[in-house]
Amino acid sequence: MKKLLIDVDEVICDPGFRTVINMYLHTNYETDDFTQYYIDDVIGDEAKIKDFYDNFYLKYNTFDYATLLPDAYDVLKKLNEKYEIYLYSSVINPFCVEKSGHLYADKYNYLIKELPFLDPFKFIFTSSKNLVKADIQIDDRMENLQGESSLKILFASYHNKEISDETLKAKGIIRAGSSWKNAWKDIEKILLND
Numbered sequence: 085m086k087k088l089l090i091d092v093d094e095v096i097c098d099p100g101f102r103t104v105i106n107m108y109l110h111t112n113y114e115t116d117d118f119t120q121y122y123i124d125d126v127i128g129d130e131a132k133i134k135d136f137y138d139n140f141y142l143k144y145n146t147f148d149y150a151t152l153l154p155d156a157y158d159v160l161k162k163l164n165e166k167y168e169i170y171l172y173s174s175v176i177n178p179f180c181v182e183k184s185g186h187l188y189a190d191k192y193n194y195l196i197k198e199l200p201f202l203d204p205f206k207f208i209f210t211s212s213k214n215l216v217k218a219d220i221q222i223d224d225r226m227e228n229l230q231g232e233s234s235l236k237i238l239f240a241s242y243h244n245k246e247i248s249d250e251t252l253k254a255k256g257i258i259r260a261g262s263s264w265k266n267a268w269k270d271i272e273k274i275l276l277n278d
């Protein structure tokens with residue numbers, strides 16, 4: 085079986101972080117309102133971001149507000165019959181490194197509840213993503229696709245729309261989806277076409 089390495093945030097799920105920011109700001113920001121990966125700047129200046137992390141953020145498990153992306157469950161279930169699936173994910177928020185410990189438990193608990201057919205012994209929690217090599221790798225951030233996996237797939241996301249086909253081609257990366265809304269259907273075509 086080929087080894088398939090799949091990122092979690094913005095690939096398997098919307099991790100709920102934006103919802104907690106909306107609760108803090110009393111706003112209704114949606115995924116495609118952003119073009120940068122890190123959306124923390126929307127909170128405000130440095131003092132306001134500090135207030136968010138010190139007095140609000142830790143009261144919530146962001147994964148209580150997480151949602152699986154469209155078709156993720158069904159396609160993962162099919163992929164699981166044909167590939168050895170490893171989930172890999174960073175769990176450190178660079179805006180509050182010292183308070184990121186809870187994310188390990190929150191993300192793990194979310195994944196085993198929502199995707200019970202996957203093997204939790206194959207979950208890899210790391211920010212050193214390029215050390216992990218597989219036959220196929222799926223991620224929404226191009227910088228995480230610099231390792232030695234044989235087939236690299238960029239999962240369409242709000243923050244990677246501007247990356248040109250030429251840039252991807254030069255790096256040996258293919259794209260799945262024109263939007264996160266249809267990217268899993270594209271993954272299905274690419275990896276389950278026989």
Ligand SMILES: [Mg+2]
Binds near residue numbers: 091094225
């Ligand atoms: Mg991601």
